[in-house]
Amino acid sequence: MSITAVEIVLPGTVEPEELLTTRRELPPLRAGQALVRVEASGVSFAEQQMRRGKYYDQPAYPFVPGYDLVGTVLEVGSDADAALMGRRVAALTKVGGWASHVVLETADLVEVPADLAADEAETFVVNGITAWQMLHRYAKVRAGQTILVHGANGGVGSTLVQLARAAGVRVIGTASARNAEAVTALGAAPVDYRGDVPAQVRALAPAGVDAVFDHVGGPGIVDSFRLLAPGGTLVAYGSASTKDESGNSRLPVLRLFARLLLWNALPNNRHAHFYNIWSGLRRRTTFRTRLTEDLTAVFALAAQGVLHPQIAARFPLSQAAQALTLAESRTVTGKVVLVPDEQ
Incomplete structure (x- = not known):
């Protein structure tokens, strides 16, 4: 099957309106690959950082952004399971998702429950994997505990809140x-982040919290660590407060990582981790197995109605610039989603 894909290209450190729309004929499928028609792709903080050249390990320009996607399998290559054809699947891509069609390895595809719409499922891909793994693989939260989630109205934050509540966590x-x-x-x-956050949190949890999930980084990470109760865990997963800093894009993350290592070396009965969704990728089979297990668990909760998709807005693929602008405005709850243009 010959397919010409429509792709949104990030040509460099440009403003959102300078994104390019291109067309490219996709190569023939190799063994173990699948052709997927994209039905939904997300606009995440990663793309916002990539536009600034600030994402830690982004590829060289130009490239097609798109950290995750949901779509339908149209064709599979040799040695692939023909039963995949016609099924709705999700994939974590890091780049490439802002397109009408993509070619992916079948081993990277996770089946989406039939009763989840594509745009709904999309809100749970990178956000769901991130939230699930931070809660259950890193912090190992338990029912009855209390946690602090920074940016609770955001894509990852809103999913974290729902997953934690489903687990009986305050x-x-x-x-x-x-x-x-x-x-x-x-x-x-709710706690107003523009106020005295430590004082507000202490008023609600005088003994401290059992876990903090912090994507902000910067000086505020110290307050996050100090708010932990004995035995508590800090999970840092970004440095949003430094997104507009000039200079080497890796330095804020490296400084944060060094601080976490130092805290772990001190005898303070508290733990600090830096979460990276791609950690363990070198052991690709284990990485894929864990990702499939975790996203399947999240999808199951969504299909049961325990989790509710937080869709901030939907934009056709051709309006990716407007979608990115809205996502960067920090005025929305949930995730901005790109969907196919009407035919």
């Missing part, structure tokens, strides 16, 4: 005052 979530109602609706106690 959640305190930071957000702007205008998003307090949305955070409350998710099941968390």
